[in-house]
Amino acid sequence: MTARLDALLDPYGGQAAHGRKDQTSHAWLDHELDMLNNMSRTLPPIFLLVAAFLVNLTLTRLVALEREQIGLLKALGYADSSIVLHYFKFVALIVVIGIVLGGVAGTWLGLRVTALFGDFFHFPFLVFAKAPDLYVTAGALSAAAAAVGALRALREVVRLPPAVAMQPPAPPVYRRLLPASIQLDQVVSQPTLMMVRNIARHPVRAAFTALGMALATAILVVSLFTRDTMEQLIDVTYFLADRQDATIGFSEKRIENVVEQVNRLPGVLAAEPFREVPVRIRHGNVERRIIISGRPADADLRRIIDADLRPVALPETGLAISAMLGHILGVGAGDTVEVDLLEGARRTVSMPMVATVEDYFGIRGMMDIETLRKLMREAPVVNSVNLSLDENRKEDFYAAVKSMPTVGGVALQRVSLANFRKTVALLVTTMASIYTGLAAVIAFGVVFNNARISLSERARELASLRVLGFTRGEVLHILLLELAILTLIAQPPGWVMGYGLAWVMKTNLAGELMRVRLVVEHSTYMVATSVVVLAATASAAVIRERIDKLDLVAVLKTRD
Numbered sequence: 001m002t003a004r005l006d007a008l009l010d011p012y013g014g015q016a017a018h019g020r021k022d023q024t025s026h027a028w029l030d031h032e033l034d035m036l037n038n039m040s041r042t043l044p045p046i047f048l049l050v051a052a053f054l055v056n057l058t059l060t061r062l063v064a065l066e067r068e069q070i071g072l073l074k075a076l077g078y079a080d081s082s083i084v085l086h087y088f089k090f091v092a093l094i095v096v097i098g099i100v101l102g103g104v105a106g107t108w109l110g111l112r113v114t115a116l117f118g119d120f121f122h123f124p125f126l127v128f129a130k131a132p133d134l135y136v137t138a139g140a141l142s143a144a145a146a147a148v149g150a151l152r153a154l155r156e157v158v159r160l161p162p163a164v165a166m167q168p169p170a171p172p173v174y175r176r177l178l179p180a181s182i183q184l185d186q187v188v189s190q191p192t193l194m195m196v197r198n199i200a201r202h203p204v205r206a207a208f209t210a211l212g213m214a215l216a217t218a219i220l221v222v223s224l225f226t227r228d229t230m231e232q233l234i235d236v237t238y239f240l241a242d243r244q245d246a247t248i249g250f251s252e253k254r255i256e257n258v259v260e261q262v263n264r265l266p267g268v269l270a271a272e273p274f275r276e277v278p279v280r281i282r283h284g285n286v287e288r289r290i291i292i293s294g295r296p297a298d299a300d301l302r303r304i305i306d307a308d309l310r311p312v313a314l315p316e317t318g319l320a321i322s323a324m325l326g327h328i329l330g331v332g333a334g335d336t337v338e339v340d341l342l343e344g345a346r347r348t349v350s351m352p353m354v355a356t357v358e359d360y361f362g363i364r365g366m367m368d369i370e371t372l373r374k375l376m377r378e379a380p381v382v383n384s385v386n387l388s389l390d391e392n393r394k395e396d397f398y399a400a401v402k403s404m405p406t407v408g409g410v411a412l413q414r415v416s417l418a419n420f421r422k423t424v425a426l427l428v429t430t431m432a433s434i435y436t437g438l439a440a441v442i443a444f445g446v447v448f449n450n451a452r453i454s455l456s457e458r459a460r461e462l463a464s465l466r467v468l469g470f471t472r473g474e475v476l477h478i479l480l481l482e483l484a485i486l487t488l489i490a491q492p493p494g495w496v497m498g499y500g501l502a503w504v505m506k507t508n509l510a511g512e513l514m515r516v517r518l519v520v521e522h523s524t525y526m527v528a529t530s531v532v533v534l535a536a537t538a539s540a541a542v543i544r545e546r547i548d549k550l551d552l553v554a555v556l557k558t559r560d
Helices: 002-012 024-065 067-075 080-121 133-157 190-201 204-242 256-262 323-329 369-376 391-402 413-422 426-459 459-467 471-507 522-548 552-557
Strands: 247-256 269-284 286-295 318-322 335-342 348-357 365-368 383-390 406-414
Touching: 002 247, 024 067, 024 080, 024 133, 024 204, 024 426, 024 471, 067 080, 190 204, 190 471, 204 413, 204 426, 204 471, 204 522, 247 256, 247 391, 256 269, 256 335, 256 383, 269 323, 286 323, 286 369, 318 323, 323 348, 365 369, 365 391, 365 471, 383 391, 426 471, 426 522, 459 471, 471 522
Parallel strands: 286 365, 318 348
Antiparallel strands: 247 383, 247 406, 269 286, 269 335, 269 383, 318 365, 335 348
């Protein structure tokens, strides 16, 4: 169909026809929706995993604390199902409260994101549909995560025999881990030694506690990465690769000496020719419509940057293409592709692939401008010129350009950058900010939950220490130093998991219109760790208040 349309319009100077999927506005809309869809499939499952972990951790320790009551109920004839139902109601209450709060917050965020998309694409209207199936699906996923997390703890309830449950837990058996020649009590204080022994006594519990904190750190790393990678993309594209201040586009091809004319305009410091030809590139049964751009071998204003951010010189012969395009076509250096030229004497040629280039916007082909001219069998012509401008003479430049009838338009790099920040980057960073906020809340929940349960488990021990003469500060030191050690131990694994999740996010965000780099800044790790440490500090403040109010008599009356 497009071939017939091209033949019909060619006598009138018509350019190559293309379908709706190749229209820029449609492609960007499709790409943005794909990015949102990919983000929804990457980060929410991680949040659900952490939620399941928290439910499991809380319920497991709650069952351990109430083992005597569970045994008593079983001895009195209560069925396992009745006791399981009791704890299931506890989980169900948490799930219901979470679903209600999440539904309200999700509706508010949905309205905000919908309005953001409506403003970006200038839709006449865009409605956030409060479809019942959406809320049912979200609630079902939350309930499923909670059920999975509660499963192990409820299984322990069923397995617990009444006679065993009603007996106090067997006292811990301490073993020497270090040689007798090493005396830790001569190196560290007695409270610190007690903390180390407690961690060694419960290695599995300590490992799961550290894992929860590591997951919180990982979520923060990948959420912050999404924002940082957009800034990286801007730096590479607008300051390392495309360094021109403006690009003049001509309404039709011009003889190359137009570059000299443009170079004499007021305010122009440097000018470089640029030639673009629309083509269809094909390998096997896969084809794409792209632009082959020809540029001088020594181009400095619009450069090609490789994955290591180093300038790449185009080969004198053959075709270089985007790495993403090579992936789509399934070709690499040394392969041959078919190219349908959609301008001038339209014909199909076979071209050798000489290189793939890592770029981050669109999919395209690149050639030396002289090689492209030979391919097109044309005189030295250009259809655009890249410029470097004197900031103090831009107004003179604009006035001079307006007097040139052959100029079809002027693209300003700073305007392009501002539009990118206002549109695409804003959409991505807004979603990243939402996920970062949720990750911070989860980080606090993980740390505080571990600290609170640890206090509940060791209340009797801590009260005994107070009776034996330990001060509040020493008791607090024993409990919170353990929390601090586990928090710090969890950070390196959290960084590693966060980097892995960033790779998943980078892979899911990759599309034909835009890709991002896998670069996690050192500051990202530090910010993520700082949030977790702040959550631990806030938890410590709450725990300290509870220790200060600890009723020694009431606690010591309880049985282990």
